[in-house]
Amino acid sequence: MIEEISVRYLESFQEKPVEPVLIEGLPGIGQVGKLVAEYMIHILGAEKIGEIHSIYLPPQVILDETGLVRLARNELWLSRCAGKEIVFLVGDHQSTSNEGHYILADHYCELAGEMRVKRIYTLGGFGVGHLVNEPRVLGAINREELRAEIEAAGVIITRDEPGGGIVGAAGLMLGLSAPRGIDAVCLMGETSGYIVDPMAAASVLSVLSKLTGIPVDATRLNDRAAEMEKVIESMVEDGKGKDEELNYIG
Amino acid sequence: MIEEISVRYLESFQEKPVEPVLIEGLPGIGQVGKLVAEYMIHILGAEKIGEIHSIYLPPQVILDETGLVRLARNELWLSRCAGKEIVFLVGDHQSTSNEGHYILADHYCELAGEMRVKRIYTLGGFGVGHLVNEPRVLGAINREELRAEIEAAGVIITRDEPGGGIVGAAGLMLGLSAPRGIDAVCLMGETSGYIVDPMAAASVLSVLSKLTGIPVDATRLNDRAAEMEKVIESMVEDGKGKDEELNYIG
Amino acid sequence: MIEEISVRYLESFQEKPVEPVLIEGLPGIGQVGKLVAEYMIHILGAEKIGEIHSIYLPPQVILDETGLVRLARNELWLSRCAGKEIVFLVGDHQSTSNEGHYILADHYCELAGEMRVKRIYTLGGFGVGHLVNEPRVLGAINREELRAEIEAAGVIITRDEPGGGIVGAAGLMLGLSAPRGIDAVCLMGETSGYIVDPMAAASVLSVLSKLTGIPVDATRLNDRAAEMEKVIESMVEDGKGKDEELNYIG
């Protein structure tokens, strides 16, 4: 019988990280978390250390760059940079079922515990339903003592946003890491929610860079944000917003 | 692997109640049960004694007053008042799946059995689809011998209302407590079903106060009901009913 | 933990039936099977012998005649009549999930095996999407040797009807009883599918009476069918068909 979740570490992954930070950037609103985490993986030259498969992910395979097929999956990447170790959790999809969300997020926290992660950052978008010029970064914490540090980095922590709670891995990992004694912070870039949003991602990246003390050259993400801004401006002018489809600009 | 349901009692909860009454006021139609139970918790100065988490609750976290995050959950509160002990079951959500409804409601009854609960009151709204001026309180019982007492308190017990049965915890807890030898009564305040309804809640509270013999100062709930009534009257006059959204007035 | 399915036999049920026939009449298209089975239970004076609860039934309670609450359930009834024993399987609902349909239907067949049932009749409606004046009875069998007998009773067995297969307990019980060596026949009364249909039920009852050799006075069911026919005729004349709702005429 197939396992509900299977985690496979690559053979190349030998030296365990010491009290790393874990950054979760799975798909979600505006793909904000995914953009940030995958951009950091690229810029920091992180290496893939593991793959996670689960029957709670959509029942499909993905074609890679060469047309080779692989199961929909989540991945763990490790960056060792400036004396700091960061584990990234990224992937194709989140769970397709409610129970699966809990089971997967709990497993991610279990993995974090095994790796002795000292802090988790979960990344996401905060959909406001309209275009945002200067996206704020909203935050949530799983321990009161984290507040001062997070707010000092320019993050807004308030009950009212997001009023409806935080759904999926970005939220559940905060709740499920707390009883394990792992600090966790959710950073949400304000976004319309309608498009893949590199502007929101750039805001989140800037905050995350401050919080982790890891300098990340944001040039290319900012370029992409600038491009996107032009596209949107022209769309707004042309009134074509509804007919065009904006895709993930990789 | 994460547990399907986990119950954690607070350390401050040492002295077990003796044959308490259990009042369930989880979210539901018109938030009637939730309004009544949370109001009683507030007025009676009940203390929280436990938290219930489950993979059958929505996969999300809630931000508390300070922006601190916690998993969606149900809670147990205890009031010791006038020589009477009442356990309250309240919370953010009910189950998101049909099977989860059964599994959670059965677990609540299991907890009731462990606490030697002698009677369960489940609270809810009875949606009639139109505004109600003087909301009746409809009832259902899980043992014939309860009828006289419940009807004497002004509750209407009839097969025809609600004709479609009672869905969710408010109903299932009656069915699942019966084989455990626990008496259970469902009290439903008549409500439009469209808005959070403190008027229906006030009616239920009045009946519940009689039945439990616990005097509850209903002033603030009545005030809220009066406010709501004004809002609705002005909406009806303005014909704005469909465009305005009435939210939970906490 | 609550059981997926629980079966409770009444204490009054002491004398096991010997090679009885099992008639399934759970809710379905046009409530045809339910009408027939409940009518037979009434006319033959069957006694209730058991109750079946399951987390795959809808999560709700039903109010009985007196306002007393009980969990949604299925029931077993037993008729001893003219030297013949018939077990009836009736109830409030079928499963709410696909997997639950299999699990429940398999359990029903398991119970049939334990009671040494020699033949199962599952009853249902065959929805044709338009009013039917003289409803045929369509059939399906789980063993070729049954064909002659069933067709001789006026039942039409053909691949083309129902072309899409038979969904739910009425179908699954045929498939799941075959490997247990239990003969099973599905009888479907032709019906519009839009209304509770005593006319289709009367057709099925007539066939079932022949097949089981049990005379059932169909007067009251025919009366109800005649009433329904008048109602429909007047609706067709008035062209009110779409605005009126026809409910279960108990």
Added chain:
Amino acid sequence: MIEEISVRYLESFQEKPVEPVLIEGLPGIGQVGKLVAEYMIHILGAEKIGEIHSIYLPPQVILDETGLVRLARNELWLSRCAGKEIVFLVGDHQSTSNEGHYILADHYCELAGEMRVKRIYTLGGFGVGHLVNEPRVLGAINREELRAEIEAAGVIITRDEPGGGIVGAAGLMLGLSAPRGIDAVCLMGETSGYIVDPMAAASVLSVLSKLTGIPVDATRLNDRAAEMEKVIESMVEDGKGKDEELNYIG
């Protein structure tokens, strides 16, 4: 308790195949895979060797040619032809749930491993949303070394098609056979996605015949494709396309 999946081999199946090829042709887009696999079974005179039942298939029975009922199922057929052995996996349905897709596809690969299958071909349609005159065959592979051979047979392997991944058994079997060391290739006939498409099936059959080295007389499938082409042409001319329903022309 009913098993999640049950596999039953027929008694007539005694001589195990030696390193056979497995061809999966379960229902899917345009019924392309089903058409090809069932056509090959017919033309090659394959014999049925097994049946697969599962609670993840739709909860229904199917009427066979004679009106006899059987559970919805998948089937295994074996062809011994020209010194080559091919096992076919065909059936009425795929899973109705996401988790069921994984559980079933993993079981199919488990069976393939037990039969020492050396290569799996999964067949499907690639829906493009418009009529296709000369359907291409798109492909996906689960090991880089397969590329040259597959492309040499005229199959187009590219990341961009299908961009959204391959859903269901045709995709999952590639992903789940890889860790078992079984080569697997998915062949998808370009199709509108609106109709059962023998033209796409003929394209896939032609490629598959080359790849397996098994000559299959495609006359009857081509005839059916020609008929279908005429039907579509006349529909396009008459502009009746939207009102007519094209069914599986068996």
